[in-house]
Amino acid sequence: MALKIADYRTDVHNNWCPGCGDFGILSALQMALTELQIPPSNAAVVSGIGCSAKTPHYINAYGIHTLHGRAIAFAEGIKLANPGIEVVAVSGDGDALGIGGNHTLHAGRRNIDMTFVVFDNFVYGLTKGQASPTLGLGVKTKGLAKPNIQQDINPVMLALTAGYTYVARGYAFDIRHLKDLIKNGIRHKGAAFVDVLQPCPTYNDLYTKEWYAGEDREDPETHKAMPRVYKLEETGYDPLVKTGGLEEETTKVGQAVAKSMEWGDHIPIGLFYQNPFVPSFEERIEKTRVSAYREAPPAKLKIAKEDGTTAAPMESLMDIYKAV
């Protein structure tokens, strides 16, 4: 029997603010899991702390709501212990780039086959709207007494340079488009990074749904609003590394970095970069460390014999330390 979207929902009361971008991201994620027909008990959604971190509670799958900034670290552990599980880490812009910046950075180097979705609304919404690491220098959202004194981190650029092999940006209220980005990220054999622009209707009075829709910008000819977000794929942009090798990768990363710097009246969303040629961490383990890793991953290993004593070959392990 095919799994329906209802199979990925829980009956937990949702207390996100009305109009929050989180709703769009949650729906996109549930739609992606449905379309991929991933059995709920074979999926784990891992979060840190913040509004975004409540996401696992609304999804019927293993849900691990962890420590501030540590979604990635826990998710990596789950995936490496049991590579057969589909793991999606969700994190806010503060959680992912502030508190957990280190984890986010280094996950790129490992290229573990999992998907990381960053809920990017430029503010720390749960704690009343302080500037998050993605808010630009000199920008003043309503929760700030004075304009932001720090520069911003560009999540897409960071992911590209950190080594993520699938880097995309979605918009929370273009749910179908975002669903495809997440879905392809899950399919991608390596670390996928999906930055999601989202309004925070309570604390971000600048980057609102109306602002993204360009309602303040009238097209002089059609008198319609001119949306600020546009889709890369509609401009002939080609994110895919096709043959591999340093030269092609340099070109593709370079164009993606350049695109990631666009902001203001033209904000690109879609897939910035995908490189299928970098081996995943699981492949690296398999090829250079433990050839039976996938068939016998740590989570499936029997660690004790029937009588409770260790199943590990301790005698041969201890021989390593024997005096010669």
Place this chain on the structure above:
Amino acid sequence: MIHLVDKAVANATSTVKRFDLARVKIERGEMLTDEQLALRKPYKRFEFTERGISPRAVVGQPGGIFWNTGDEHDETGHITEDPYLRAKMMEKRMGKLDVIAKEIPLSEKLAYYGEPRPDLLVVGWGSVKGAVLDNLDTLKESGIKAGFLQIKMMCPFPAGEVAKVIKSAQRTVIVECNYSGQLRKLITQETGITIPQLVTKYTGRPVLCDELLESLIRLYRAPNLKREVLRVGA
């Protein structure tokens, strides 16, 4: 479980006999098989049980879906702010300490060396053990009947047993490798007894047998001395 070590224990290497692996049993607690899970619908990871421990599934098991959170949660693991549930969950979690205290044998909580009802009881933990034990006979030759209480478990703390040993001694001194005498504070917190004299060393070097002997004798002869700091070692 957190293994607490001091620096000398952490940095030490020593030759040991082969471990007798038959004596070590792996106990993973109340884990559910896929078949057992199939009979529990809906499965509740944090179910209230008589013993206070909920049988567990692991991520990826069919039918074992649960949620973990660092916030307060209900029986399935979902976040909650319900005050009734909050109190019940606190009682469930903290009640495990009683189960632990009951299940762990006394020999894992503390060890006593030397003669009963000593003139001088030395209390300590970690790397100080060797230096204290090496001094028990010498102290006896100096006319001081000494005993050593090694405390092995800090939480849940074996308060009753520790108090009993301290009360059996004429005099008590504590030896620790940290500046403030952390175990001494813990003993006061858990038993109401404050050990009056502290020998401490915080150079990151282990306590040596000779310096400790001198210190113990000095403290035994001068009950007014509160604190001795050991400093030997390059």
